[in-house]
Amino acid sequence: MRSSKVTGVAAVAVATALLGGCATLPASGPTTEQIDPPSVSNTAIKDYLLVDLNQRVVDVLSQYRAAPFSKRFAAPQPAPGQIVGVGDVLSVQLFEAGQGGLFSSDLGARVSLTQRVDSDGSITVPYAGRISAAGAGPQTVEKRIVAALEGRAIQPQALVQITETVSRSFVVNGEVGKPGRFPITAAGDRVLDAIATAGGAKNELFQTRVTLVRGSSQASAIMKTLVDNPADNVFVQPGDRVYLTKDPELFLAFGAVPQPGPIMFDLERISLLEAVGKAGGLMDQRSDPGALFVFRYEPASAARAIRPDYDGRFGERVPMVYRVNLRDPAAYFYAKAFVVRDKDVLYVANAKLSELQKFLQILATARNVAQTAQTVQRLSQQ
Template sequence: MLLTGCNSLPDSGPTEAQVNHAQRDPKKNTVGYAIVQISPDLITLLESEAPPQFSNLDSGNVPVHQNRNDTIGPGDVLQVAIYEVGSALFSPPAMGGMPTTSSSSSSTTTNSTMPSTSTRSSLPLLSVDGAGNITVPFAGQVHVAGLTTSQAVEAITAQLKGKSQSPQVMVRIATDIANSVMVYGAVQHPSRISLTPNRERILDVIALAGGQDHPAQAHEDYTVRLTRNGRIAEMPLKTIEIDPQQNIVVQPGDRVQLTFQPRSFTVFGASGRVTQTQFTTPTLTMAEAVSRNGGPIDSRADPNAVYVFRFENADILRRLGMPVDQNATTAPIIYQLDMMNPASFFLAQKFMMRDRDLIYIANSSSNKFYKFFGLITTIISPGTSMGGIAR
């Protein structure tokens, strides 16, 4: 009767024995999780699985375009101005003097015309086509893709020689598409940012897009995703701010996405409180996470069984020797920490928490007995008190 009464009492979660039994039972373990003890070797393995860094994208990567940010490319729009001396090809010459007439003829003929100093002609905006060419009147198609504005001036001038008198050409990139990056997501002004020979960096283009859209929120909750030549790397905004090596120079064609997603972890079981808690710091250890929620309760918790439930990288699980589906990128796992072992407190300071981790502090196996005993005491106590009063 005592055992039956204990088992019928409600509880906040399983004990260590129940967790282990469920893991071995295929009917209960339908997701295929495993239980792994947190050890120094495990922490070393997890630390070796660092996410791709921006500096890794920058090093050993040959850019598609020459990284000077001043070359012309398809899609750019150019503003071209041509200065001419004397007889102008692109505009009628200014009349510098009055025509003279001959006395032997009734017709008026121009005897001399004083040349003007120069005339300026601004051509309509010219778009660079997919082949990298622009069309200039009297010069035809001129290939400008891959050229700087100075080199484009020389190419257009060479085409106009012999057709215009001493042409002087000026070229400016009015709309720069080739030397630009897309900045979007949780920024105040998502837009295409044109790069300059100053060589802007990640934080520069984010600032040019207005910065994060929630300035009051912690920078740790913003993630920067950089896409370059088919490769993707993600990193917290705060990490880029404190590590200059990660604030790399952006290249034409990069895509920078800023994402606002507060990181959090959840605590269940025999802890001081059951809650969802945000990180608020760039990194968070397991020791810090447990302490934020009051730690295990002495009267209820089993300190031998403190668990972290996580969807882990499939490569890590394969290196741990666990069977994982070949096409899977993540798989469930439970990490267990024995807090009765003093060495585990050192491990808890090295084990790093991740977004959406779940900490479960198992109930003690004797917890139900004390609950049942307390229930019996509560039931008997009023009768005992009434008996005493009667006597």
């Protein structure tokens, strides 16, 4: 009998020892204490910056705009006019003042030619020979042709137009109506103009990712960002490549919510309060309303605006954790104004009572195991 009691006590003791800390309990994520250790201040957290959401933070974030294109691809509007480049196709029309000249025919004293600029930058004009064209404007090419025909043709004149340009063009591919290569207009084209020229995007603005490649540099942004932030709608440059892909915005929900996992945006703008609703709200039996967290990366400029004490240790991409206490009625206004971004992580921690209930359930299981062990031992002794 003494042996059976020892067996039961030992089983319970082992279970209690193993479950002495919250970290040993089954959970869907970290506890509030693990995210915000009570023994240290926020500035002492080494892996991320923890910020309590309030009106000031919401105001800073509402004014801040990411600038994926304007900072990397800032370029002035192209100068008015066109420049001939290698590979361009030119329409050349030659005129004489009277009949009987070099270009006289039944149609009159004129001739029309189509010339592609060779790799050496020149075109060939009858009776004028090789004319340098690349790097010059159409009017300059006209003057060079007329100068080469002086003394041969009767008061020659020339008209040069660029009908197809390769050197001053851009390429649009992907989820657009008419992908292809297009010339840059004399007035200049911005990214959204280029997309419109290619037939427009096939998908919604907030489901379309635009990638701009210029030389060895590239950046991506959701198309709606270019619409909302005109500074990011930069001018395309010769040789630019624009790619459109369907990349729906989504956020990830974890923890004590009924519908964890990736949740797609079905609106152009989703607030934190709407995101919680899309995840099914908070689970009454498990969640801690005072421990709603949003994990995301912020540029260093935004981090410094929110936390002036930020020491810059994370570089240009700062891991930020925003904490929202929904026990505070004012927090609902903050959460409604806080805009969720693509790939944000929403996490709701378990309530401490839920952790206690888990512990008691496992402890009850351990007691049942101990009782079973006693029964087996007693039967074996009979």
